[in-house]
Amino acid sequence: MPTLEAHSVRKVYHLHGVEIRAVDDISLAIQPGEFVALMGPSGSGKTTMLALLAGLLHPDAGEIRINGQALHTLRKAELAAFRLSNIGFTFQANNLVPYLTVRENVELMLRLNGKLDRNGRTRTQDLLKRLDLDNRMDNLPSQLSGGQQQRVAIARALVHEPSIVLADEPTASLDTNRAHQVVSTLANLIHEQGRAGVMVSHDPRMCAYADRVLHMQDGRLVEES
Numbered sequence: 001m002p003t004l005e006a007h008s009v010r011k012v013y014h015l016h017g018v019e020i021r022a023v024d025d026i027s028l029a030i031q032p033g034e035f036v037a038l039m040g041p042s043g044s045g046k047t048t049m050l051a052l053l054a055g056l057l058h059p060d061a062g063e064i065r066i067n068g069q070a071l072h073t074l075r076k077a078e079l080a081a082f083r084l085s086n087i088g089f090t091f092q093a094n095n096l097v098p099y100l101t102v103r104e105n106v107e108l109m110l111r112l113n114g115k116l117d118r119n120g121r122t123r124t125q126d127l128l129k130r131l132d133l134d135n136r137m138d139n140l141p142s143q144l145s146g147g148q149q150q151r152v153a154i155a156r157a158l159v160h161e162p163s164i165v166l167a168d169e170p171t172a173s174l175d176t177n178r179a180h181q182v183v184s185t186l187a188n189l190i191h192e193q194g195r196a197g198v199m200v201s202h203d204p205r206m207c208a209y210a211d212r213v214l215h216m217q218d219g220r221l222v223e224e225s
């Protein structure tokens with residue numbers, strides 16, 4: 001069974017009487033351990049698609065399934081709990097909590113999921129080590145570089161062992177070397193841990209780490225490579 005499925009998904013915005021088909025009849029399936037990149041010009045609907053896959057937006061038509069569970073059948077509170085345990089998300093702005101240390105920021109996901117036990121703490125340390133942050137665990141986000149902050153956000157998206165990891169432009173603020181390092185580590189972790197990963201990126205060099213590249217244009221998938 002695919003970890004993540006979209007069936008004929010559509011999202012339409014209405015702006016000053018104009019209809020914008022941000023996502024227009026998209027279907028896709030992503031298997032465990034598969035890392036997929038979503039590319040496309042500005043305004044083609046990538047962020048909207050990611051928000052639909054994350055259950056942050058409701059489609060106007062079609063359905064999203066995660067591990068076979070159709071999101072639209074869940075009540076609001078059920079959906080929130082389901083998302084929390086099944087999805088890891090990194091945003092363009094990394095959204096770290098400024099007054100928590102690196103370790104505490106990552107452990108926050110465990111705390112929210114009721115998984116802050118010895119295993120969870122060990123996983124936090126292992127992940128931060130893997131992301132070259134073992135000597136930064138007790139620093140605040142403001143004491144880190146942009147690349148280090150992005151890596152903390154990646155640790156936070158993986159630590160609670162979600163089946164899906166969604167990353168929106170995880171390299172937007174990084175120089176080329178750092179960007180390669182961040183995306184290759186993300187790809188390795190997704191492969192090793194058998195998660196389904198989707199990354200939005202403008203950068204074809206970053207998409208080279210993906211198993212599959214989906215191209216969006218005007219809300220549609222145009223080709224696959």
Ligand SMILES: Nc1ncnc2c1ncn2[C@@H]1O[C@H](COP(=O)(O)OP(=O)(O)OP(=O)(O)O)[C@@H](O)[C@H]1O
Pocket residue numbers: 013014015020021022040041042043044045046047048049
């Ligand atoms: N809340 C909204 N209300 C109205 N229109 C919106 C809204 N959010 C997005 N859109 C429109 O939907 C379309 C898709 O936007 P989206 O942000 O998903 O594209 P994108 O491919 O992620 O773009 P970018 O690469 O610039 O981030 C655009 O035409 C955008 O203007």
